[in-house]
Amino acid sequence: MKLHTLTKAFAACIVAVSAVAQLSADVIETKSGSRITGKVVKIDGSSVVVNTDFAGDIKVKQSEVVSISTEAPLNIRLAGGTVLQGTLSSPTGGGAVVLTGSEGTINTSVEKIATTWAPGTIDPELAALQxxxxxxxxxxxxxxxxxxxxxxxxxxxxxxxxxxxxxxxxxxxxxxxxxxxxxxxxxxxxxxxxxxxxxxxxxxxxxxxxxxxxxxxxxxxxxxxxxxxxxxxxxxxxxxxxxxxxxxxxxxxxxxxxxxxxxxxxxxxxxxxxxxxxxxxxxxxxxxxxxxxxxxxxxxxxxxxxxxxxxxxxxxxxxxxxxxxxxxxxxxxxxxxxxxxxxxxxxx
CATH class of the missing domain: 2.40.160.40 (monomeric porin ompg)
Known part of the structure; x- marks a missing residue:
């Protein structure tokens, strides 16, 4: 009986850890309904790159993405030149995106994200000029x-x-x-x-x-x-x-x-x-x-x-x-x- 109880507890722990992993992952959804879970590595104005456990890096056309959410903050540059460090979320979908940072939020769209890069790394525009x-x-x-x-x-x-x-x-x-x-x-x-x-x-x-x-x-x-x-x-x-x-x-x-x-x-x-x-x-x-x-x-x-x-x-x-x-x-x-x-x- 004790063994059965331990088995159930162990299974519950696995489910809980798995759920936490899912919650802490970045997620993008496409127009076709595909949902990709992993870590958003880069957005460059034409594509979104997601690192996954099952297939490595997956590149998705940015124009096909209708929803995106990230857990860890990114440096984000919009097409108009605005730069903000924060996370991305899509409460309403349809390509709408909310940028949330220490200085507030900005409502925009997926297609207007020009570049992202990890905090602590060099701005890609500056790197290109080096x-x-x-x-x-x-x-x-x-x-x-x-x-x-x-x-x-x-x-x-x-x-x-x-x-x-x-x-x-x-x-x-x-x-x-x-x-x-x-x-x-x-x-x-x-x-x-x-x-x-x-x-x-x-x-x-x-x-x-x-x-x-x-x-x-x-x-x-x-x-x-x-x-x-x-x-x-x-x-x-x-x-x-x-x-x-x-x-x-x-x-x-x-x-x-x-x-x-x-x-x-x-x-x-x-x-x-x-x-x-x-x-x-x-x-x-x-x-x-x-x-x-x-x-x-x-x-x-x-x-x-x-x-x-x-x-x-x-x-x-x-x-x-x-x-x-x-x-x-x-x-x-x-x-x-x-x-x-x-x-x-x-x-x-």
Whole structure:
């Protein structure tokens, strides 16, 4: 009898604890009648993220939520800019929400909640404006013996400082190839690129790149440009940006009989970046024609696929790059194409 009584008491405790857990949980309801219980992690103006015991994080379209209640206080920013720390409740449903904080209550709606973040953490808008450097270093070494002797080394590095407002990049690369004891590539470049998103998808940019290409007899080249950019696609996992501006192009040849290029022109560029679940694809194209002769131009292209390795800091990069000079030095081909497989180290 005593055992039976203990069993009933234990069962009652379990029910009570379960009920308390339900009462202390956050709850959202959708237009379809679905009810999700857990902890509201984030509201970002387009979706509500709820952490659940049974399915981890669940993302629900904010426009589909008609009722929301939270137990723990959140920092909440409304679409109009008002910021309040407090809890959310929906006594009447239908999308209506009451924000309750130490300074009183505000009646609003689910769709007017722009952002939430946990007390003690940084405001997402401020976090988006914070600057932080990200670095990558890539290297590859290739060799071949037998019918032909070949040895090649390539090195590149890039440093990027980016936030929601602007992006600053420094980059450099060197490529040297020898085939049967003769140089088939000896090329170096270094540059800086700055872009400022001053109005939504619109941006202005300035860039400068210089270097040499000894196989093409270019002792020194430099391209300085500035103009406007536009984001045709601007998503978290994909961007497509076009550029158009003016430039000044210089190419100094080692051979004194070849006339150096010193002229102003246009500057066009297109950059596409896509990040998948475990891979990324990057495409970059630039075209720099001269005002005095549109047939005299330099075009560059690079495309590569990047795959992660066991250590997330290391990646494998496979791609192709093209460097086209419409009026090269005598005896030099217009187009240089490089196929590459590189080991990339990324860090912050």
């Amino acid at each position: 600057r932080g450097w990200a670095y990558e270093v890539a290297v590859d070494v290739t060799g071949k013996t037998g019918n032909k002797e070949q040895l090649g080394t390539s090195f590149s590095a890039r440093a990027v400082q980016k936030n929601a407002q602007d992006t600053l990049q420094f980059y450099t690369a060197y490529d040297r190839q020898e085939t049967d004891g003769l140089k088939s590539a000896d090329q170096f470049k270094a540059g800086v690129d700055y872009a400022n998103n001053f109005a939504g998808r619109l941006s202005w940019y300035t860039r400068d790149e210089g270097g040499f290409d000894r196989v093409k007899d270019i002792e020194l080249y430099n391209i300085a440009a500035a103009g406007l950019g536009y984001d045709f696609i601007k998503k978290a996992n994909q961007t497509l940006t076009g550029r158009a501006g003016v430039s000044f192009r210089y190419e100094g040849y080692k051979n004194p009989l070849i006339e150096d290029v010193k002229a102003a022109g246009l500057d066009f560029g297109l950059t596409h970046e896509y990040t998948g679940s475990f891979w990324s694809l990057v495409n970059r194209i630039s075209w720099v024609p001269l005002f005095e002769d549109f047939g005299n131009y330099r075009a560059q292209h690079e495309s590569y696929l990047e795959l992660p390795m066991a250590n997330p800091k290391w990646k494998a990069r496979f791609g192709v790059s093209n460097d086209f000079n419409s009026e090269p030095a005598p005896g030099v081909d217009k187009l240089d194409t490089t196929y590459f497989a590189r080991l990339v180290l990324s860090f912050k």
